[in-house]
Amino acid sequence: MHKKIGYIAFFFAVAIFLYGCHNDKKEQQDVVARVDECVMRTQDIFVRVPPEFLKNLDREQFFRIVEDWVDEKLLAEYAVNNGAENDEEIKRKLEEARNQIFVDYVRNKIISQRIKISERDVEKYYLSHQSDFIRDRAEIHALHIHTPSKVIADSIKKMLAADSSFCAVARKYSSEYYDRDSCDLGWFSKSDILPRLVRPVFSAKPGEVVGPVKIDEDYHFFKIIERGDEGTVRPLEQVKDEIYGRLFSARFNELLSNLLDSLRAAKTVVIDTFMIDSLSQGGKNVFRKHSSAGDSFQ
Numbered sequence: 001m002h003k004k005i006g007y008i009a010f011f012f013a014v015a016i017f018l019y020g021c022h023n024d025k026k027e028q029q030d031v032v033a034r035v036d037e038c039v040m041r042t043q044d045i046f047v048r049v050p051p052e053f054l055k056n057l058d059r060e061q062f063f064r065i066v067e068d069w070v071d072e073k074l075l076a077e078y079a080v081n082n083g084a085e086n087d088e089e090i091k092r093k094l095e096e097a098r099n100q101i102f103v104d105y106v107r108n109k110i111i112s113q114r115i116k117i118s119e120r121d122v123e124k125y126y127l128s129h130q131s132d133f134i135r136d137r138a139e140i141h142a143l144h145i146h147t148p149s150k151v152i153a154d155s156i157k158k159m160l161a162a163d164s165s166f167c168a169v170a171r172k173y174s175s176e177y178y179d180r181d182s183c184d185l186g187w188f189s190k191s192d193i194l195p196r197l198v199r200p201v202f203s204a205k206p207g208e209v210v211g212p213v214k215i216d217e218d219y220h221f222f223k224i225i226e227r228g229d230e231g232t233v234r235p236l237e238q239v240k241d242e243i244y245g246r247l248f249s250a251r252f253n254e255l256l257s258n259l260l261d262s263l264r265a266a267k268t269v270v271i272d273t274f275m276i277d278s279l280s281q282g283g284k285n286v287f288r289k290h291s292s293a294g295d296s297f298q
Helices: 002-019 042-046 059-081 088-114 119-128 150-161 166-173 195-202 236-265 273-292
Strands: 031-035 038-041 139-147 184-188 209-215 218-228
Touching: 031 042, 031 059, 038 042, 038 059, 042 059, 088 236, 119 236, 139 150, 139 166, 139 195, 150 166, 150 209, 150 218, 195 209, 195 218
Parallel strands: none
Antiparallel strands: 031 038, 139 184, 139 218, 209 218
């Protein structure tokens, strides 16, 4: 979490350098913090913290994000007042950051938005590439409940024995239940779970409930949904996301290549291959030459 917040803080600091800050009076609703005329709004937090992190942040973490923004605004302004904008290294880094932001815009807002992958496209790819999806080991699709409490484990065992809904029980008692993926573990192989869980889980049949299995101080329950033996083809539902990713990547690279070809054709682009050969053959000498002249390679 700290690394993620740190990355968000860095990006925001770059944004301060590149674009300044919000100070339009029409945009000063929901203001969380203010440094002179520069304001941070709730929207500035929401667009910088992924939803899966946002919903789990507590008051202290929200305060830290806002306080980091204040500190960065103060330091950024201090840096500008002390000549940072005239520093050649700063200029280079800002230019690199600016270019990368624009490149990301082209990738995410222009090219990606043009790609449409249909269910039919995914199904057609699956049918023509089934050899890509043959299992090289046995797999199981299962639901899971976990609890560190023996008392709760005993209660879960009784409810499951009484044919209670496995996921309903998980929603109420499992310490690893998340609304996003419910209690579904998806497909996994023996190497994906703790060694002591392999035998009870992989010896069970579809529809059977396994557990409680005690591992250290924790209790685990599994409900086996499906089995897939080694050498069988994974069902479409299991590999749908992978196929979508393949199709999307192929289409993305095609569109990007076409765009770059058209942009190169409209500009005068010159690449000095002699200089590249010199760099590749005598890079150390070139480095020494530039270093002695006061330049540096980054």
